Amino acid sequence: MLKKILRRVALTLIVLFGVTIIAFVLVRLSPGDPAVQMLPATATEEQILNMRERMGLNEPYIIQYFMYLGNLLKGDLGFSFHFNMDCGALILARLINTAKITIIGVLIALIISIPLGMIAGIKRGTAVDTAATAFALCGQAMSPVWLCLLMILIFSVGLKWLPTQGVGTWKHMVMPSLCVGFSFCSLVTRMLRSSMIDVLQEEYITATRARGISKFVVYVKYAFKNAILPIVTISGAQLGLLLAGSMVIEQIFNWPGLGQLTVTAISSRDFQLVQSILVVVAIIMVLCNLLVDILYTFIDKRVSFN
Structure with a gap:
């Protein structure tokens, strides 16, 4: 029974790996620039570039994904710029x-x-x-x-x-x-x-x-x-x-x-x-x-x- 459960857990991890890819791709395919959305309408180009740097959007997509996956494996769900707090604590409370x-x-x-x-x-x-x-x-x-x-x-x-x-x-x-x-x-x-x-x-x-x-x-x-x-x-x-x-x-x-x-x-x-x-x-x-x-x-x- 234990071996079968462990095998099912392994399949579950594969599914979750696929979910991380789908979540990453879908968010990037959505229209608009997240950095622009986080700033007021009067934000300058320099402020937008700085926000993109803070959000890690200047890196190539493949680098962004592996950074995201590495943080997930460490239990870090990222940082919410809208709520200005860790995503993990925010999601847990909700x-x-x-x-x-x-x-x-x-x-x-x-x-x-x-x-x-x-x-x-x-x-x-x-x-x-x-x-x-x-x-x-x-x-x-x-x-x-x-x-x-x-x-x-x-x-x-x-x-x-x-x-x-x-x-x-x-x-x-x-x-x-x-x-x-x-x-x-x-x-x-x-x-x-x-x-x-x-x-x-x-x-x-x-x-x-x-x-x-x-x-x-x-x-x-x-x-x-x-x-x-x-x-x-x-x-x-x-x-x-x-x-x-x-x-x-x-x-x-x-x-x-x-x-x-x-x-x-x-x-x-x-x-x-x-x-x-x-x-x-x-x-x-x-x-x-x-x-x-x-x-x-x-x-x-x-x-x-x-």
Whole structure:
């Protein structure tokens, strides 16, 4: 098992190496001069040249890339000229904020969606199944922008229970967390319902029930264990995307997370910060995928960790 994990880690490092190349090239292909963007409109040619020197833009692209890669290997994500601080410290602070609402939102979503999806799959064709299916379809079809504005209208403007923007207390995290978790909750409910329906039609479920084992044990111990496999896959991918930053939600609620930081970095042409964010997002995604692969082998012994 350890050798297989190490092999997968090695493949992950190759992927990350490719990501550094793509991030470097994409930022350089974007229009405009980052040095000019960092200076006021009245900046002189000498000031622009000095800024280009500070940002390392005067070197050939190949030299710039290897300097960038060397700094990454030392744990240095670069310097943000827009925020005037290290990219690593800036990204870490924003990532923690994003992780707060993401983890809370995902936990709420799982607490709701797993029982709801199981019951809907078991009680196929009943009123509970119809309600769960309608909830899942609405959640998947609903725009995050519309949901955020609706929650602000109800809980902030109407009931005056929650603040609309900013950070500070637990109340500031409620609406962003619910918005982050809502679409995820709908997705898990729909997928788990479908998985439960498929698994309950398997012959081993019929044989297990024929042995006199209680329905509760059959549903929880045998059916759910196999029905959860697709959920693990989609959860890993979705968790990585959510941790990478929900840009729309963070912008609407003025939540200082990684998504909002990404928008600011792009609009201000802070190319060092953009590169660093892309690399961090890639690391999050590949780690989530690696974790899913490892979990698969523990949940289903039939799956080999190649």
